[in-house]
Amino acid sequence: xxxxxxxxxxxxxxxxxxxxxxxxxxxxxxxxxxxxxxxxxxxxxxxxxxxxxxxxxxxxxxxxxxxxxxxxxxxxxxxxxxxxxxxxxxxxxxxxxxxxxxxxxxxxxxxxxxxxxxxxxxxxxxxxxxxxxxxxxxxxxxxxxxxxxxxxxxxxxxxxxxxxxxxxxxxxxxxxxxxxxxxxxxxxxxxxxxxxxxxxxxxxxxxxxxxxxxxxxxxxxxxxxxxxxxxxxxxxxxxxxxxxxxxxxxxxxxxxxxxxxxxxxxxxxxxxxxxxxxxxxxxxxxxxxxxxxxxxxxxxxxxxxxxxxxxxxxxxxxxxxxxxxxxxxxxxxxxxxxxxxxxxxxxxxxxxxxxxxxxxxxxxxxxxxxxxxxxxxxxxxxxxxxxxxxxxxxxxxxxxxxxxxxxxxxxxxxxxxxxxxxxxxxxxxxxxxxxxxxxxxxxxxxxxxxxxxxxxxxxxxxxxxxxxxxxxxxxxxxxxxxxxxxxxxxxxxxxxxxxxxxxxxxxxxxxxxxxxxxxxxxxxxxxxxxxxxxxxxxxxxxxxxxxxxxxxxxxxxxxxxxxxxxxxxxxxxxxxxxxxxxxxxxxxxxxxxxxxxxxxxxx
Ligand code: ADP
Ligand code: MG
Ligand code: ZN
Numbered sequence: 007x008x009x010x011x012x013x014x015x016x017x018x019x020x021x022x023x024x025x026x027x028x029x030x031x032x033x034x035x036x037x038x039x040x041x042x043x044x045x046x047x048x049x050x051x052x053x054x055x056x057x058x059x060x061x062x063x064x065x066x067x068x069x070x071x072x073x074x075x076x077x078x079x080x081x082x083x084x085x086x087x088x089x090x091x092x093x094x095x096x097x098x099x100x101x102x103x104x105x106x107x108x109x110x111x112x113x114x115x116x117x118x119x120x121x122x123x124x125x126x127x128x129x130x131x132x133x134x135x136x137x138x139x140x141x142x143x144x145x146x147x148x149x150x151x152x153x154x155x156x157x158x159x160x161x162x163x164x165x166x167x168x169x170x171x172x173x174x175x176x177x178x179x180x181x182x183x184x185x186x187x188x189x190x191x192x193x194x195x196x197x198x199x200x201x202x203x204x205x206x207x208x209x210x211x212x213x214x215x216x217x218x219x220x221x222x223x224x225x226x227x228x229x230x231x232x233x234x235x236x237x238x239x240x241x242x243x244x245x246x247x248x249x250x251x252x253x254x255x256x257x258x259x260x261x262x263x264x265x266x267x268x269x270x271x272x273x274x275x276x277x278x279x280x281x282x283x284x285x286x287x288x289x290x291x292x293x294x295x296x297x298x299x300x301x302x303x304x305x306x307x308x309x310x311x312x313x314x315x316x317x318x319x320x321x322x323x324x325x326x327x328x329x330x331x332x333x334x335x336x337x338x339x340x341x342x343x344x345x346x347x348x349x350x351x352x353x354x355x356x357x358x359x360x361x362x363x364x365x366x367x368x369x370x371x372x373x374x375x376x377x378x379x380x381x382x383x384x385x386x387x388x389x390x391x392x393x394x395x396x397x398x399x400x401x402x403x404x405x406x407x408x409x410x411x412x413x414x415x416x417x418x419x420x421x422x423x424x425x426x427x428x429x430x431x432x433x434x435x436x437x438x439x440x441x442x443x444x445x446x447x448x449x450x451x452x453x454x455x456x457x458x459x460x461x462x463x464x465x466x467x468x469x470x471x472x473x474x475x476x477x478x479x480x481x482x483x484x485x486x487x488x489x490x491x492x493x494x495x496x497x498x499x500x501x502x503x504x505x506x507x508x509x510x511x512x513x514x515x516x517x518x519x520x521x522x523x524x525x526x527x528x529x530x531x532x533x534x535x536x537x538x539x540x541x542x543x544x545x546x547x548x549x550x551x552x553x554x555x556x557x558x559x560x561x562x563x564x565x566x567x568x569x570x571x572x573x574x575x576x577x578x579x580x581x582x583x584x585x586x587x588x589x590x591x592x593x594x595x596x597x598x599x600x601x602x603x604x605x606x607x608x609x
Pocket of ligand 1 (some may be wrong): 205211341344
């Protein structure tokens with residue numbers, strides 16, 4: 007694109023120049039002959055001139071027919087010389103001619119310099135604009151092309167600690183390698199794969215690795231690049247991207263930071279989002295329109311799946327979502343090893359220790375850490391990077407992350423560990439609760455510092471009163487553990503409390519599970535928030551009933567909380583052992599806690 011600009015400017019200047027020269031040349035050469043003034047005077051005295059036209063400094067004239075000799079022209083022109091001088095010169099018989107001071111070069115300069123300046127400034131500005139938003143000149147045509155990369159030099163070995171995601175993506179790689187084999191069997195691949203996870207966990211890297219593994223072209227664009235300053239450009243760009251990708255199939259289209267483009271429509275009140283909406287609509291149209299059997303796989307990444315337009319997640323669109331979560335200790339070790347390959351480090355490094363020093367860090371932080379350590383070693387003029395550098399680098403990176411509020415301190419980690427164990431131990435002690443799958447203290451997002459994952463073994467349509475009560479007890483187990491262990495409670499339980507209260511309220515108001523309130527239904531049908539019928543807070547029951555309901559809900563919660571406290575007090579040892587294990591490993595299986603519990607019960 008830039009080359010073409012340069013050429014066009016030069017061509018233009020050259021053109022102007024040539025026209026000027028040729029014109030001058032033609033006029034002077036072919037039609038009119040320039041003769042010296044002395045010759046003109048001679049011709050005049052010989053009576054060979056038919057007529058003349060006189061201007062301020064030049065005389066143009068025509069010779070008589072019979073005066074035209076071989077090789078001479080009929081028309082002539084001469085530059086005037088003033089009378090005095092000409093008479094004087096004539097007297098001494100000197101041939102002379104007038105000379106018009108050439109203004110050509112001066113004219114040229116006074117034109118060309120401004121023109122040059124103008125084009126120069128224009129060119130410079132274009133270049134800057136193009137730098138800021140590529141595709142400005144070409145209206146999106148070449149945009150996607152710029153980003154096509156055939157060989158990224160990244161494969162699955164470069165991405166560590168995301169085994170589950172890799173497992174899921176292997177299928178995509180196989181499809182891209184041999185699209186024919188899949189379609190023969192009638193298999194259908196998901197059209198869109200969405201990588202979801204916090205920033206810096208390696209989503210972009212994974213997408214590149216898929217391309218690298220399957221050795222197909224990789225069309226990559228960032229969601230924010232689609233949202234252009236010209237209306238309609240984003241949509242055109244999407245269309246173009248898909249058209250180009252189809253020609254290059256099998257290939258991957260990767261849209262990074264999909265949330266910038268795929269925010270739910272109709273959120274903005276200002277109404278300034280038409281452009282983004284158009285682009286998003288175009289993306290949806292293209293996704294519906296393309297046939298995955300041609301071998302184009304659409305991948306996207308986001309760290310904010312919750313704000314995506316639901317239409318994007320419907321079947322046939324981004325119907326496969328892959329979680330790329332923060333790494334636990336073992337996974338961090340693997341990531342550190344990958345990045346250690348790039349630097350010269352001492353052989354006897356304690357990578358395990360490094361991994362345990364970096365809780366909460368993601369792949370990008372770890373890459374940064376290794377880099378910092380290498381820089382420190384250079385500063386210290388060391389041949390190899392050693393443990394002291396790594397430890398100092400950890401401190402630096404941690405300080406940086408703490409400033410950004412992305413790491414929790416050790417005390418908080420301990421509280422979170424006991425809290426999560428509280429949930430798990432209560433759940434494991436009560437019958438009819440969902441089995442505990444996993445416990446983790448790897449923070450996820452802003453709200454959850456840790457989590458206890460329970461998955462039901464079967465689909466449930468009915469739940470008994472006991473089951474609901476046990477569920478409440480489990481939810482309260484986190485806070486109960488905090489109270490027992492630290493003799494204090496934290497704000498970390500507010501989500502648990504909300505859910506527990508929700509269940510208890512439903513038991514009283516909807517399921518008729520409270521003896522005092524009785525078998526009645528009090529909940530109002532859920533209405534649209536916007537169609538607010540009736541005055542605020544109007545309910546169909548009396549003040550007294552409302553109080554009764556409140557009391558019953560509180561009663562249920564309190565009873566279950568005491569139950570949780572009882573259970574945990576009896577299992578104090580399990581709590582301690584489990585918390586220790588969890589703090590060390592960051593993520594443990596439900597079975598491991600179960601094993602500890604069984605062991606304790608034996609003694
Ligand atoms: P995301 O797209 O999830 O925000 P990136 O893929 O851009 O994260 O990761 C940024 C950098 O961090 C990568 O280039 C890589 O150096 C490093 N990194 C992140 N995750 C990993 C990982 N799982 N294994 C190895 N390196 C990683
Ligand atoms: Mg990214
Ligand atoms: Zn909790």
